[in-house]
Each structure stands twice: as C-alpha cells, then as structure tokens.
Amino acid sequence: MTKKITTLLFDLDGTLINTNELIITTFQKTLAEFLPEKSFSREDILPFIGPPLTETFANLAPLRVEEMIAYYREFNISHHDELVLEYDGVYEAIRALYEEDYKLAVVSTKMYDVIMKGLKLTGLDKYFQVVIGLDQVKTAKPDPEGIEMALALLGSEPDEAIMVGDNLHDIFAGKNAGTKTAGVSWCIKGPEYLSQFEPDYMLKTMGDLLEIVRTEA
The missing domain is CATH 1.10.150 (DNA polymerase; domain 1)
Known part of the structure; x- marks a missing residue:
C-alpha cells in the first residue's frame, strides 16, 4: 500500500x-x-x-x-x-504546503549560510523546518546522505517523501534515498534534460505539487 x-x-x-x-x-x-x-x-x-x-x-x-x-x-x-530572482508561484505554493502541515526541507550543494541568505531574501526561510547544506554532509548529492539526514530530522520515511529538483543530482539523490522524485520544468537546462532521468513527476509550476500530494493523500 x-x-x-x-x-x-x-x-x-x-x-x-x-x-x-x-x-x-x-x-x-x-x-x-x-x-x-x-x-x-x-x-x-x-x-x-x-x-x-x-x-x-x-x-x-x-x-x-x-x-x-x-x-x-x-x-x-x-x-x-x-x-537572485523569484520564480512565479513558488512562494505561494510553499506557503500553502506549510499551512497544510507538510514537512518541508531544503537539501542543497550550497553552504548552509548561503542557502539561508537566499531563503531569507525571498521570504521562504520561515516555511522550512530543516535546511541541509554542503558543509553539513560528508558526501554531496547524488549521494543520499543529505536527504537521509533531512528525513531523520523530520521523522519521515523515504516512501512518504518527494525530492524536488532541477538537476540529475537531485533526481538520483532521491532515487538513491528511496524517495519519489519530481523535476521542475523551469530548469535552465530544459525539461527534456530532466525527463531522461525519469523522475516520478514533472512539475510545470510549483503549484502542481499541491495537486500531487492531495491526490496521494
């Protein structure tokens, strides 16, 4: 099930x-x-x-x-x-997920302090319970270490999580950790680039996540 x-x-x-x-x-x-x-x-x-x-x-x-x-x-x-610029609809989608009590985390290959700089600039920092940066892991994505660390801190299992990203490292890290994966069509390398790595979902907008998680409920 x-x-x-x-x-x-x-x-x-x-x-x-x-x-x-x-x-x-x-x-x-x-x-x-x-x-x-x-x-x-x-x-x-x-x-x-x-x-x-x-x-x-x-x-x-x-x-x-x-x-x-x-x-x-x-x-x-x-x-x-x-x-740094904002993507249309991202803030609204993340806020909605937070308000519906989903657990939210960032897992990035950036250093923690720079991640927080970007999140605070766009007002997203208040919605994430966990932020994992490159300086907090021994091995970067596509190794699953960062995702596994985030899941442990959130008290979540891999099969109840989705890793969302714009790069092969994100998709493979999710697969390696046992989560579902979602690619974003606004990836600078193009949706065709991400599709070849077979994510479970391809998002046209971040708002698509709301429909996905509600459907999976």
Whole structure:
C-alpha cells in the first residue's frame, strides 16, 4: 500500500529561487580570472550548475581548486541580492504546503549560510523546518546522505517523501534515498534534460505539487 506523502524536500538553486544569472556570472568571472586563456560561453557553463564546486573546479584546474572556490564564493555572496530572482508561484505554493502541515526541507550543494541568505531574501526561510547544506554532509548529492539526514530530522520515511529538483543530482539523490522524485520544468537546462532521468513527476509550476500530494493523500 502506498504511503501518504507527508514530506517535501527541495533543492535550492534553480528550484526554489532563480539563481541562474548569479551562478553563470560568478562562473564567468571566476573562470576569466583563473583560466584567461580559455573561453567559456553560457552554454559551456550550464553543466557546472548542480555539481559541487570542488568537483567542477577539480576538472578544470586541479591545482587551484581552493583558490577558485574562495574567489567564486566571495563574488557570489557580494552580488547575491542583486542577481537572485523569484520564480512565479513558488512562494505561494510553499506557503500553502506549510499551512497544510507538510514537512518541508531544503537539501542543497550550497553552504548552509548561503542557502539561508537566499531563503531569507525571498521570504521562504520561515516555511522550512530543516535546511541541509554542503558543509553539513560528508558526501554531496547524488549521494543520499543529505536527504537521509533531512528525513531523520523530520521523522519521515523515504516512501512518504518527494525530492524536488532541477538537476540529475537531485533526481538520483532521491532515487538513491528511496524517495519519489519530481523535476521542475523551469530548469535552465530544459525539461527534456530532466525527463531522461525519469523522475516520478514533472512539475510545470510549483503549484502542481499541491495537486500531487492531495491526490496521494
């Protein structure tokens, strides 16, 4: 028998808040600083959205990873509020889920303090009982550690949860943890990109989650 959905887990960037321009601009500045001999288009940068910075920079310049991360984070934080945007309907949907007593958590590959900066900027911080950042886990998504930690803190089982995200790391992390998964069609890489990883649901708007969880009740 299928359990009732009680818990919703969300990625942050590209899912709850629109940080696409912030991330792309930060990568452009960082790569221009450390790899001036190479040219990176916006399309070249898209695959860097989602994985941890350590993984991305290790592939690009393995001897300068820590320097690049420090530069990236300093620029990202200093330009955060001017470049972060809201997605239509996300705030309203999250508020409705909260008001209907669903357990809500964020599981991101960002550092905890930067996650909170984005949530507070958009007014979403008051709706999440648990926030898991990269600095709170040993292994990033698609490893299930962050999701398992969030579920334990919320007192939820995997089969009563949905992991929502815009990247393969989110979908695979959910599958690895045993939750259901939902992709978001506003993913910067396109819904076709996410569909190939076979999430259980594809959301056209965040409001679709309300119908899903009510139907699963």
